[in-house]
Amino acid sequence: MSAFEVELTPIVFLDLSLLTMLILVAFAMLRSRHLFAVVMLSGIYSLLSAAFFVSLDAVDVAFTEAAVGAGVSTVLMLAGMLLTARREKPKTPGRAPVALAVVFVTGAALAYATIDMPAFGDPDAPANSYVGQQYVDETPNDIAVPNIVTAVLASYRGFDTMGETMVIFTAGVAVMLLLGLGSARGGREVSDAEPEDGEAK
Amino acid sequence: MERLILRVTTKLLFAPIILFALYVQFHGDYGPGGGFQAGVIFAVAFILHAFCYGLDETKKAVPQKALTVAMVIGLLFYVGTGVATMLLGANLLGYDSIDPDSTHHAGQHYGILLVEWGVGMCVASTMMTIFYHFTGREPDINQEDW
Structure with missing residues (x-):
């Protein structure tokens, strides 16, 4: 591998502080039993991730994270929270040794895997060299769209995006079917016979 | 009048949010x-409206039936471009x-604009549909009733 060294620029320290804040927010979410606080913290988590993505020059991802993660998800979580209890039930104290062992082994395996990873920002990293480089080289000739992300999303990988749109459509249909308020059946009253006690419920 | 500052702020912000959504859409x-x-930004404008004026007012402006139709049309826009x-x-x-x-690959520009319009329409109406259905539910279910 090439000898690419990460320079300790202020941006690296910014990244590190953002990642530290992400971990702190995650721990705060774990500790809190107050669901409103958890929802707000998850919004903060998304906003911090968005800031992190901006610092990684992934503005499209950051934009999506800020709009979907910090915006709509928080609102939907709040709306969902109104339908349930405001506080999480206190969990029974006690340790789970098996779960702890699994977490530690997985964490150690992941930490071990990072040794093989290319250095942060390495221009010769596999993610930057083969297909990625080809997209950067060919987009001006093939698509002639300045934003390469849009070119990949809507043209090169247009079929994938069609599937994603169908996923969102399906999610909407599923919510309508599960939580339908009568609006889905045009506001008509439905006279289902009440199931008698003892029968299939 | 209740929540006067919020209402006035929402009225001021509503049009710029929609305009920003359209800018993001076509840019x-x-x-x-x-x-x-x-699509998400577009839906957020209406969710803000629902927060300040109540869900019933928003449902008067954008009824659920219109959203259901927009969801289908948005998806069909995308698929239709492919079939075309x-x-x-x-x-x-x-x-x-x-x-x-x-x-200069003008067809790529047209095609991307068309499918992005379909995506935006589908996402915006789906987000609002989900919001309507979550918020419109009566929060009277106790933990024991499940």
Whole structure:
């Protein structure tokens, strides 16, 4: 591998502080039993991730994270929270040794895997060299769209995006079917016979 | 009047939010953004409206029936663009066939604009549908009733 060294620029320290804040927010979410606080913290988590993505020059991802993660998800979580209890039930104290062992082994395996990873920002990293480089080289000739992300999303990988749109459509249909308020059946009253006690419920 | 400052602020912000959503929608070729983000921002404008004026007022402005139709039309816009390029003799979503004589891939621009519009429409109406259905539910279910 090439000898690419990460320079300790202020941006690296910014990244590190953002990642530290992400971990702190995650721990705060774990500790809190107050669901409103958890929802707000998850919004903060998304906003911090968005800031992190901006610092990684992934503005499209950051934009999506800020709009979907910090915006709509928080609102939907709040709306969902109104339908349930405001506080999480206190969990029974006690340790789970098996779960702890699994977490530690997985964490150690992941930490071990990072040794093989290319250095942060390495221009010769596999993610930057083969297909990625080809997209950067060919987009001006093939698509002639300045934003390469849009070119990949809507043209090169247009079929994938069609599937994603169908996923969102399906999610909407599923919510309508599960939580339908009568609006889905045009506001008509439905006279289902009440199931008698003892029968299939 | 209840929550006067919120209501006035929402009234002031509503149009700029919609305008920003449209900017993100149609500027996706040139800068960050596209149908997904634009659809979410579009839906957020109406969610803000529902927060300040109540869900019933928002449902008067954008009824659920219209959202259901918009969801379907948005998806069909995307699929329809793909089928249209097939009818023009190219692959599914092969946008170059829209304007084959262009020297600067104008067909790609048209195709991307069309499918992004479909994505934006589908995302915006789906987000609002989900919001309507979550918020419109009566929160009277006790933990024991499940």
